[in-house]
Amino acid sequence: MPSFWTINDEPSGELLYNSAWGAPARPDAAETAGPVKLPKLSQWAEEQFNFKPTTIQKRVLDTGTKRLILCCNRQWGKSTVIALKALHHAIQHPNSSIVVISRTERQGGLLIQKAIDFATLTGRPPKRVRGYEHSLQLPNGARIYAIAHSTQSGPGRTADVLIFDEAAIVHDTVFSLALPFVARTGGAVWLLSTPRGQTGFFYNLWHDKDPQWTRVLSTVDDCPDIPKEFIELHRKGAPQLFRQEFYCEFTPAPGRLISRERLQQMYDPSLNSRMLPPLK
Numbered sequence: 001m002p003s004f005w006t007i008n009d010e011p012s013g014e015l016l017y018n019s020a021w022g023a024p025a026r027p028d029a030a031e032t033a034g035p036v037k038l039p040k041l042s043q044w045a046e047e048q049f050n051f052k053p054t055t056i057q058k059r060v061l062d063t064g065t066k067r068l069i070l071c072c073n074r075q076w077g078k079s080t081v082i083a084l085k086a087l088h089h090a091i092q093h094p095n096s097s098i099v100v101i102s103r104t105e106r107q108g109g110l111l112i113q114k115a116i117d118f119a120t121l122t123g124r125p126p127k128r129v130r131g132y133e134h135s136l137q138l139p140n141g142a143r144i145y146a147i148a149h150s151t152q153s154g155p156g157r158t159a160d161v162l163i164f165d166e167a168a169i170v171h172d173t174v175f176s177l178a179l180p181f182v183a184r185t186g187g188a189v190w191l192l193s194t195p196r197g198q199t200g201f202f203y204n205l206w207h208d209k210d211p212q213w214t215r216v217l218s219t220v221d222d223c224p225d226i227p228k229e230f231i232e233l234h235r236k237g238a239p240q241l242f243r244q245e246f247y248c249e250f251t252p253a254p255g256r257l258i259s260r261e262r263l264q265q266m267y268d269p270s271l272n273s274r275m276l277p278p279l280k
Contacts, residue, residue: 096160116136158187170201
């Protein structure tokens with residue numbers, strides 16, 4: 001199948017339309033009148049953009065869970081996969097709102113830009129949401145936009161999908177204030193990140209036993225496109241960071257004498273029920 005998009009050589013990694021394959025497809029004429037039914041996401045991504053997902057990427061694309069935690073290595077393609085997932089949802093849900101939060105608004109903007117590039121390839125004009133620099137508004141009224149990583153960005157918003165990009169470095173207070181965006185809508189919450197230490201909501205929710213969350217782990221072993229030479233270079237140069245960045249281990253912060261896992265192994269919950277002898 002011919003490729004309808006290429007990766008820009010500039011640092012942004014922007015998706016560019018390949019004009020050799022003719023004009024972009026026009027959006028469904030019924031889109032402005034009501035919901036549009038698209039094929040299964042992984043099928044749609046391959047048919048529309050010649051994007052061939054790996055087995056794990058396909059699982060992330062096609063899962064319908066409302067609570068998703070994606071823990072994956074650097075250069076896995078999480079921004080591309082989640083951008084496709086967000087756009088697919090927006091096209092099928094008129095007037096829906098998808099909010100992206102990252103440690104910096106620019107970081108969230110990179111994910112938004114991928115969604116814009118994909119939308120443009122389907123013939124949908126790249127219109128911004130009024131008041132938001134990093135945003136996309138579709139002809140059906142659906143909006144995808146990034147907001148600042150700030151405690152002042154929370155009050156008064158609602159969302160149908162709430163995305164935390166690089167969630168491991170988003171502050172807990174921002175997560176706590178943003179989570180109510182989906183309280184009334186019953187919306188989805190997607191967390192995607194590479195691990196960063198042994199604290200924070202991303203670490204806590206990943207290790208929690210709550211069954212409402214779908215947890216997806218993928219390491220560098222699942223990425224055949226990353227050369228072995230690079231893997232060995234990083235492994236030898238910074239072994240602890242390598243385990244975190246490419247094998248998704250929640251390693252303790254530098255200088256810490258004992259890991260959180262070791263402390264948990266030493267903890268005996270039965271001690272709480274033992275009565276101490278009275279003081280004399």
